[in-house]
Amino acid sequence: MTITAPHPTTTRPAGDAFADRHIGPDAGAAATMLAAVGLTGLDELVDTAVPADIRQQAPLELPAPRSEAEALAELRRMASRNVLRTQMIGQGFSGTLTPPVILRNVLENPAWYTAYTPYQPEISQGRLEALLNYQTMIADLTGLPVANASLLDEASAVAEAVLLMRRTNKARAEARTVLDANLFPQTLAVVQGRARALGFEVEVADLSAGLPEGEISGIVLQQPGDDGAVVDHAAVVAAAKERGAMVTVAADVLALTLIVPPGEQGADIAVGSTQRFGVPLFFGGPHAAYMAVRKGLERSLPGRLVGVSTDDAGAQAYRLALQTREQHIRREKATSNICTAQALLAVVASMYAVYHGPSGLRAIAERVHAHARTLAGALAGAGVELAAEQFFDTVRARVPGRAEAVVEAAEALGVNLRLVDADSVGVSADEVTTTEHLVAVVTAFGIRDAEAAVTAAAAAARDGAHALSPAVTRSSEYLTHPIFHTVRSETQMMRYLRRLSDRDLALDRTMIPLGSCTMKLNATAEMEAISWPEFAGIHPFAPGHQTAGWRELIDDLEARLCAITGYAGVSIAPNAGSQGEYAGLLAIRQYHLANGAGERTVCLIPASAHGTNAASAVLAGLQVVVVKTAADGTIDAADLDAKLETHRDRLAAIMITYPSTHGVYDADVREVCDKVHAAGGQVYIDGANLNALVGLAQPGRFGGDVSHLNLHKTFCIPHGGGGPGVGPVAVAEHLVPFLPGAAAGESNGRTGTPVTSAPYGSAGVLPISWAYVAMMGGEGLTEATKHALLSANYVAARLDEHFPVLYTGNRGLVAHECILDLRELTARSGVTAEDVAKRLIDYGFHAPTLSFPVAGTLMVEPTESEDLAELDRFVEAMIAIRAEIDQVVAGDFPVEDSPLRRAPHTAVAVAGTQWDRPYSREQAAFPVPSLRQDKYFPPVGRIDGAAGDRTLICSCPAPEAFEN
Known part of the structure; x- marks a missing residue:
């Protein structure tokens, strides 16, 4: 990784640097504040508060700070290196049109993106209503009664569903889970990685041929499948139920407006992504995943659940319910480590449904489906073999030995297709597909007079060619609540969004003084680039030569984060702090296994630690042992020594938060690190409080082997009402080989267990942190x-x-x-x-x-x-x-x-x-x-x-x- 060289800076008036805009108190205010504290200067404050033995001796080695204009110009240059094509790759990521009224009034509106997670419900009624709309939308579309208020991405949501089936199907908790071979490859990879960490068996099988023999805990199906096929799953679902297994279906939300929903076919759980409901591709994220469950499973549902209660005057009121932040309460007994959800993107998806309503969504789905049927007709009419007889938006074509040539020809015509293998090409229609795109695709397949072929196929499709069979066609209603029928004009939507945001308190109105959550300025200049098409319109599996700008930005940001933290390598793939914890602990676990120390499975965690620490450790296959907290809030040294002695031969790691969760720089942190290393363990330093270290001390230099960093805290990605979050994992040299790899698509340069659907996680919001670091510079x-x-x-x-x-x-x-x-x-x-x-x-x-x-x-x-x-x-x-x-x-x-x-x-x-x-x-x-x-x-x-x-x-x- 290399840091982008600084451009010459323009001359700016003194005091007009970006850092002066970011930092609230000016020199006079700082002097007043220092006097109240009883100190004479900032350096005296630092020298007194921060232990000398962890202080870094040299300034941060970062390029000179850029102005806002310079940073945006540099982002423009990087964005211009990305090649914008019509994306018909599919594989769970679709082109979509974000209604401008939603783009401006939600995604680009600080009233929405600076809001915090709605743990204080009285001042969160607007975002809670939006999330309740989301839950209602998902419950209706999936045919299941209870949905959560979003998860992180589709692949990890499927992994959560597998764990839910295993813990609730207690009679078969030790039996294997069967994954249909027609799941997306990134989903298979993420679930298999989670299974390896926890030591349970998964089997990949072609479930269209029936269930495999033996005891089964649960099965996972995809609708439509990876090959585009829409399948009547009723028989395999019934067979699974007869054998005591539970059923999860990963379902496309837009397809569910036309096809029988999972709940009506007997599924226990439905999961998926809501990206195609108005959320840009963002090079892979952030996108709100969903989970819906049958009655009886609601109290095992991971993530957040918005419910309805009453206030002290008896009025209806919304609140987060049940297991909200349950990992903080149950710690190692938590059912999930999920803390951040993709709340802002769930709000966008919910408002997309509100704006279009059921008839509008159905019209979009029918148009997408018609384009796919037209394409299928044109290809089949020319003798091209299709992988499926019925489909929703994706047509997989067999062209033995010609697949690469077809994909290259389509790219030359401005369209990206999916290269499945040497003999197969996938083509996915979406909301932005036009007849011209279909003509280009048909031309790329080598069909003569493509325009005439498409015209004829479109007429045949209107007459019923390649239509869905009655067995899979939806007849039930959805989105019947008035909210999905009453907001149609832009005026209504603008006022509805304003009315909801007025019910909330966000950072645009007031400080949000939340300890450990770091609600700081999300500058407009930092936010500006995320919706540029050259960043937002790139598919995560686009060929590498089209994504040079994205990869330059990511490499540069990772290099800057290395310089800040003192670590040797960083991966920005984890799309939440909790996923960063999981990825870091997984790297430690894999390191021990690679060194023949598989018995090292004990993770020491102070009693004061974030609850996600313990939950993440369990998900990484580690046994949590709690270390007591002393009266002064530090780690109890005697208890630590006793636990180290007891578990010396099995010690994998210790997780500590620094500064501590108690808001203090523990003076003995180096001593704790040295003791753990002497016992053969690794040191995980939770980066939740990195805002107290940047430029003063580097965890990678004072004893840490791995840390996760919260870009949505220290590095200015806004909280968005509970997400987007990005939780990069930073590691010492010996752990670099175990950083998370790509689950699918081109390599991200890493080889460890993948944790997210996309190779670079929630890349879409990385320009925010890049701009913050670039404009602040090391001194800032x-x-x-x-x-x-x-x-x-x-x-x-x-x-x-x-x-x-x-x-x-x-x-x-x-x-x-x-x-x-x-x-x-x-x-x-x-x-x-x-x-x-x-x-x-x-x-x-x-x-x-x-x-x-x-x-x-x-x-x-x-x-x-x-x-x-x-x-x-x-x-x-x-x-x-x-x-x-x-x-x-x-x-x-x-x-x-x-x-x-x-x-x-x-x-x-x-x-x-x-x-x-x-x-x-x-x-x-x-x-x-x-x-x-x-x-x-x-x-x-x-x-x-x-x-x-x-x-x-x-x-x-x-x-x-x-x-x-």
Whole structure:
């Protein structure tokens, strides 16, 4: 990997560098903040807070920073190296048309892309409604009653379905899983890798010939198949059920508007991608995958589930339900490590369905199907053999010995086809296919007078040629809810999207001070390139000579991340932090196996670690052993020594988060790393808190063997309401051979177990992080880290007398986040951390991280991109809330009828004719004067979470449900 050489920089006025725009406090504000902390300069802060023995000695070796214009020009140059063709490769990735009103008002709208995961539902009603629309859409199309609010990609969703079948089909949990040979090759590769890690058997078989002999836990089918065939699966599904096996079908959502859905054929689970519902190809992602299940499996469903409950006034309200963040609660007993979903892309897909409605989707599907039938007729009419008799959008043709020549001829005519093997070519129609494209394809097959052949075949198709048989043709209705019938004009859609976003709090309105989640500026210049066609319109399996620009950007970004972290190699393939954890641990496991140390399966994990750590370790085939946390929040040295001694011969790794989850730079991190290495283990350093290290310390140099990095945290990819996420894995030299390889398509230069459908994962959002690193430069990145530390320590210093800071390091300093301890206040007043979180909504703030990693606390991470005025606004709100807690203690009002317990306050509650509360309306709604100018009113009051879990409503309620 090489870093792109810097272009000469233009002359800019002093203080006009991009870093000055990214970092909130200016020099004067920084001086004020330092004085509050009791320090004289940023360097003194760093020297005091960060242990000297981990500090990097040299500045980051990165090119000089570029201006916004220069960075965009460089991105334009790289984008121009990609060759834009009409993509008819298929294989689970389709051309689509994103309605401009959705592109502008969702994908390019900070109200949507800067929102956080809706763990605080009262200020997330807009994105929750959009995700509930998504669930309803998936449930209707698949014919299964419960769907989740998106997964990461199709291949990993199938892997999740296989694990779901194994854990719920307890009578046959040890039996093998059978994968139909007609699954997409990338799906087969990802599932087989997951099976090897967990040590269970999978068999690939041609299920069109019937089920193999022997005991089976579950089967996985594809509809349509990899060869394009649409098959009546009813018989094989029934046969599987008779033998006690469960059934998963990977189904194309657009095809389901025309063909019998999996649920109606008896499937237990349906999975797939919603990419073709308006989400660009993005060179492979991010794309929202889905999973839907039959009744009875909803409590085993991985990912997020939006449900319907009520608020404290009895109004209907949405919330995340059931196992939300269940990996943080159940840790090594979690059923999945999924944390990030592709929420923003699920919103796009849901709005595509809302905008087109069932009739519009069906019309698109019929047009796609007609193009495929026309193509089939033209080829068959010329004597070309077809692989399937009936199909939806994909025609596979046999041209013995000529396949490569056909693909090359089509490319010369501007169309990419799929080279299946030396004798077969795949052609997939989609929403953007035209008759001209079909003529080009037919010409590439060597058929004379292609235009006449296509015209004749189109007429035959209209007369029923190659039509779907009645046995596979859908007759049931779908998308019957009014939301899919009432938003048709652009005016309606624009206002609907605005109405939903107005119900939410996102980073475009207020700071989101979430500890461990790093909600920082997502600059417009960073975001601009992702929707350029030269980036967004590239198929992940396009030939390498067409993707030179993408691969240059990826190589350059990986090289910059190596320089930042001190590691030897980086793979950007994992499409979430949880997948980065899995990939890193899998590399460690494979390294031990390659060295004949297969017995090394124990992974030590501190009690304070992110819950995904333990879940990912289990998925990588490792046994979790928990290490105790000492009273000061560090790893308990005595317990670590005891666990190392007990498991020395079986030790695979330790997973640590640095700085720790408690927001402190543990001084003994090198000692911990050295002990683990001495015992033969590897050190995994969770990069969730890398925003406190960049430019100051490199995990690859102070003891780490592997780290995952959250590009959606430290490197400015926005959270998007819970995704897109990218979780690159960075490794030391000895682990480079085990970085994730490509599941299909051309090699990505790696040979390890693939973890994603596409060779480069969610490549589509990588221009964001590339632009951030390029515009900041090494000095700017380092200054950002210093200011992140300053902001956290300023908040901690200002609030410590009101809410004690639980853990601190040298001279009472914290890292990039601080934990405010409310437990003693709760004991005296009854006011809980959740009460404070809900009351902050009335002040116009998203709550900090609630009760993690310590119950009864709030973890605050202000980030470097918030200015002093915003930090002071947050401090003012917290001090005012402390005064209200004191009022409870003083007996001014009982806690159950206090502005804290009754929070948040809706406009309806405050403006109603009845007001019987022991505090004023003004205190309820305008507790500080600044709120009189800019006031956010939550659309609902406090939501009853328990009721939502007891009575799951996971699809759009009827309009009558909202009458009250």
